[in-house]
Amino acid sequence: MTHEAGMTHRAETNIMELTKDQLVAWLKDHDIEAYRAEQIMKWIYFRQADDFEIMTDIKKEIRQLLSLNFRIDRLEKKQIEISEDGSKKYLFKLSDGQCIESVLIPEKNYYTLCISSQVGCAQGCKFCLTARGGFVRNLTKGEILAQVRDIMNDLDDPEKLKNIVMMGMGEPLANYKNVIGAIDTITDTRCGLGFSNNKVTLSTAGLVPRLSVLNQDATVNLAISLNATDNKTRDMLMPINKKYPLEILLDACRKYRLPPRQSIMFEYILLKNINDSPDDANRLAKLLHSIKAKINLIPFNEYEGSKFKSPEEEVINNFREILRKNNYIVIIRRSKGRDISAACGQLRVRQDSPLKKS
Numbered sequence: 538m539t540h541e542a543g544m545t546h547r548a549e550t551n552i553m554e555l556t557k558d559q560l561v562a563w564l565k566d567h568d569i570e571a572y573r574a575e576q577i578m579k580w581i582y583f584r585q586a587d588d589f590e591i592m593t594d595i596k597k598e599i600r601q602l603l604s605l606n607f608r609i610d611r612l613e614k615k616q617i618e619i620s621e622d623g624s625k626k627y628l629f630k631l632s633d634g635q636c637i638e639s640v641l642i643p644e645k646n647y648y649t650l651c652i653s654s655q656v657g658c659a660q661g662c663k664f665c666l667t668a669r670g671g672f673v674r675n676l677t678k679g680e681i682l683a684q685v686r687d688i689m690n691d692l693d694d695p696e697k698l699k700n701i702v703m704m705g706m707g708e709p710l711a712n713y714k715n716v717i718g719a720i721d722t723i724t725d726t727r728c729g730l731g732f733s734n735n736k737v738t739l740s741t742a743g744l745v746p747r748l749s750v751l752n753q754d755a756t757v758n759l760a761i762s763l764n765a766t767d768n769k770t771r772d773m774l775m776p777i778n779k780k781y782p783l784e785i786l787l788d789a790c791r792k793y794r795l796p797p798r799q800s801i802m803f804e805y806i807l808l809k810n811i812n813d814s815p816d817d818a819n820r821l822a823k824l825l826h827s828i829k830a831k832i833n834l835i836p837f838n839e840y841e842g843s844k845f846k847s848p849e850e851e852v853i854n855n856f857r858e859i860l861r862k863n864n865y866i867v868i869i870r871r872s873k874g875r876d877i878s879a880a881c882g883q884l885r886v887r888q889d890s891p892l893k894k895s
């Protein structure tokens with residue numbers, strides 16, 4: 538193959554789709570030493586390389602072979618919105634035209650990045666805007682990773698990105714293989730994106746069978762979208778509860794092995810007159826008493842056409858106080874960037890008018 542052919546040729550595979558083992562195997566098939574895999578990955582993930590030509594510590598013939606076979610993809614930034622509080626919301630357009638969102642959230646001295654795992658979602662939670670559009674498809678490993686890599690590339694100081702939370706669009710445990718593959722590279726400190734395990738959080742609606750095997754494949758922080766304290770209410774809000782009710786979910790949580798010194802984050806959306814009573818707060822305190830837990834209260838982020846409402850300030854504070862009296866660490870998560878529709882799925886829906894009025 539001539540060099541000219543390499544210039545015009547569009548390789549079929551995004552190299553970020555490969556795990557390290559797959560890359561090593563491919564190299565082996567082409568009689569190239571295994572250690573080259575780490576070199577290549579360092580260029581891609583540490584040094585943000587966009588093509589193989591700049592990988593000067595790799596022999597020219599190998600670089601050419603890599604260019605013929607692989608691309609290094611970035612996501613197309615379709616829209617970026619910055620909110621008053623500094624949250625930055627990225628709407629990415631994927632190669633098939635589908636859109637996903639990632640939100641960069643400023644904390645005191647660092648950033649947290651919330652990433653998506655699917656286009657749409659099949660869980661059907663009644664309060665969630667993403668659920669309304671239904672499930673479209675799983676994100677690939679490369680698409681999950683690219684959200685982190687591309688946004689790091691945008692930062693003046695990439696070291697300031699400290700936490701990755703899989704709390705964006707989709708249910709990460711329903712896209713198990715690709716999510717695990719992405720976590721593997723995100724937490725690879727030798728030649729991946731270099732985040733330690735306790736800086737990565739996976740949030741789930743409660744797919745218990747997958748949750749029960751997750752520890753075999755990854756040790757990450759866990760967030761559980763609990764949202765109710767009795768099965769009747771949770772059945773109504775989150776259909777997954779009919780399959781895996783509260784007792785079974787909490788049992789799986791008890792068995793989950795967290796990274797050292799971490800606790801499970803229980804997310805609890807506060808919905809006016811549905812799950813916001815003092816009885817609910819007391820029941821929640823009881824439900825979690827044998828689990829190493831902290832609680833994240835999320836006043837419902839209202840959107841056009843939603844039938845739920847957020848409780849009054851006093852009700853929210855009262856709920857928090859009951860939990861605090863029971864010795865829980867409680868954080869109230871005001872939906873960051875309300876003015877840029879930073880709640881799950883809102884920017885994507887705005888792009889997509891048929892969903893607007895549903």
Ligand code: SAH
Pocket residue numbers: 660664665666703704705706707708709740741742743760761762764804805806835836837838839872880881
């Ligand atoms: N499927 C995963 C991750 C995506 S949802 C999960 O269920 O955890 C991420 C979080 O956003 C969940 O805790 C969910 O309960 C919350 N959420 C969804 N829609 C919301 C809204 N309109 N207002 C506030 N929180 C919302």
